[in-house]
Amino acid sequence: MANDSLLSAKKAKNDEFYTVFEYVQKEINAYLEYDPYVFKGKTILLPCDDPEWSNFTRFFAQNFEALGLKKLISTSYSFDSKKSQYEQYHQLTLFEMTSPQYDEKKSHAQGKIYTLTKDINKSGNVDINDLEWRYLEGDGDFRSNEVRALRDEADIIVTNPPFSLFREFVDWIFEADKKCIIIGTIGAASYKEIFPLIKDNKLWIGATNNGKDMVFEVPEGAKVDPKDKLKAEKLGYVGNYTRLGNACWYTNVDHGRRHLPLSLMTMSDNLKFSKHKEILENGYIKYENFDAIEVPYVDAIPSDYEGAMGVPSSFLDKYNPDQFEILGLAHGNLGVELGIRPYDRKLKKINKGLRDGDFYYFKDGKPQIPYSRIVIKKKVSK
Numbered sequence: 037m038a039n040d041s042l043l044s045a046k047k048a049k050n051d052e053f054y055t056v057f058e059y060v061q062k063e064i065n066a067y068l069e070y071d072p073y074v075f076k077g078k079t080i081l082l083p084c085d086d087p088e089w090s091n092f093t094r095f096f097a098q099n100f101e102a103l104g105l106k107k108l109i110s111t112s113y114s115f116d117s118k119k120s121q122y123e124q125y126h127q128l129t130l131f132e133m134t135s136p137q138y139d140e141k142k143s144h145a146q147g148k149i150y151t152l153t154k155d156i157n158k159s160g161n162v163d164i165n166d167l168e169w170r171y172l173e174g175d176g177d178f179r180s181n182e183v184r185a186l187r188d189e190a191d192i193i194v195t196n197p198p199f200s201l202f203r204e205f206v207d208w209i210f211e212a213d214k215k216c217i218i219i220g221t222i223g224a225a226s227y228k229e230i231f232p233l234i235k236d237n238k239l240w241i242g243a244t245n246n247g248k249d250m251v252f253e254v255p256e257g258a259k260v261d262p263k264d265k266l267k268a269e270k271l272g273y274v275g276n277y278t279r280l281g282n283a284c285w286y287t288n289v290d291h292g293r294r295h296l297p298l299s300l301m302t303m304s305d306n307l308k309f310s311k312h313k314e315i316l317e318n319g320y321i322k323y324e325n326f327d328a329i330e331v332p333y334v335d336a337i338p339s340d341y342e343g344a345m346g347v348p349s350s351f352l353d354k355y356n357p358d359q360f361e362i363l364g365l366a367h368g369n370l371g372v373e374l375g376i377r378p379y380d381r382k383l384k385k386i387n388k389g390l391r392d393g394d395f396y397y398f399k400d401g402k403p404q405i406p407y408s409r410i411v412i413k414k415k416v417s418k
């Protein structure tokens with residue numbers, strides 16, 4: 037069906053986005069600033085990678101000694117398993133073709149594994165030139181027993197996984213109780229499988245690039261919206277690049293940004309001095325179907341309000357678990373679970389968008405639905 041093929045093309049396109057060096061470096065440096073020994077003695081696994089030219093592999097191999105790593109493992113997904121739309125762009129790297137291990141059949145059907153542990157070439161340093169490689173037995177699917185065993189061996193998993201398998205990927209990390217630093221879309225935070233992890237402080241937003249465009253490299257010839265290409269160029273990336281406005285890092289490794297308190301005004305100051313006209317004019321409106329106030333802007337969260345507040349999802353990259361607790365998400369089934377009462381059926385005539393599990397409030401006599409609010413509460417120190 038036309039729609040199905042459109043959907044799979046879209047998914048395939050998003051799965052083949054390659055992370056640029058600058059973002060890997062910035063994000064990893066943020067963890068090091070918070071704890072200089074965070075990677076010391078650790079085995080790092082980079083699954084869903086293309087080690088010959090991945091910037092994750094490059095960064096960790098180059099910094100192997102500086103980070104004090106025990107072992108670096110990087111695996112790739114076989115070419116034949118990738119979506120066929122890029123077949124025409126598949127090019128073997130010189131690295132692979134000039135290697136005595138090169139095997140054309142395996143090169144298509146099997147994934148590859150690169151490992152770095154010691155100074156193989158006796159240069160005096162352990163670095164990118166000491167990477168060893170071989171073909172995997174299978175295609176390198178992260179769900180295979182072969183890659184699962186590598187996951188079990190690893191301490192920290194770092195990658196930009198295929199966006200279309202994000203839920204499964206996070207589940208794969210948590211079932212083995214591993215640390216991770218991974219890229220996803222900000223929208224993934226409201227997935228029913230992901231949100232509970234965020235609410236329980238088992239997963240949080242990364243340290244850098246929040247709320248900003250992120251540039252990704254795309255395969256040669258991939259179709260890129262000219263607007264995104266232009267935005268990537270403005271950020272200094274000319275060529276096979278695109279940009280996403282909704283990508284972010286997810287992690288369960290601690291970093292300093294999440295311990296910075298949001299600086300906020302009291303409710304009475306907000307009502308007098310807020311830069312938002314609607315706060316000055318309407319104050320903080322109470323929802324009809326839950327005991328909480330609507331806070332339409334993160335910078336308008338009243339510092340002294342002790343009840344529940346509905347805030348926009350952009351709160352997540354400012355979230356400091358010592359300052360606030362997350363009660364839930366006012367969105368569909370998660371909202372129902374939180375105890376948001378069903379909407380008054382008579383109102384559907386006035387607003388067709390009303391849905392159980394979402395908040396609504398009255399403004400100018402009409403029911404309004406704020407988009408996917410996160411419900412938070414000030415943390416009261418005991």
Ligand SMILES: C[S@@+](CC[C@H](N)C(=O)[O-])C[C@H]1O[C@@H](n2cnc3c(N)ncnc32)[C@H](O)[C@@H]1O
Nearest residue numbers: 051053054055084085113118177178196197198
């Ligand atoms: C978003 S790209 C990122 C690649 C690399 N980690 C980077 O950031 O540069 C995700 C990669 O995962 C691969 N992939 C897709 N499905 C996979 C699976 N089931 N198991 C392992 N890798 C997969 C894709 O082909 C793609 O190369």
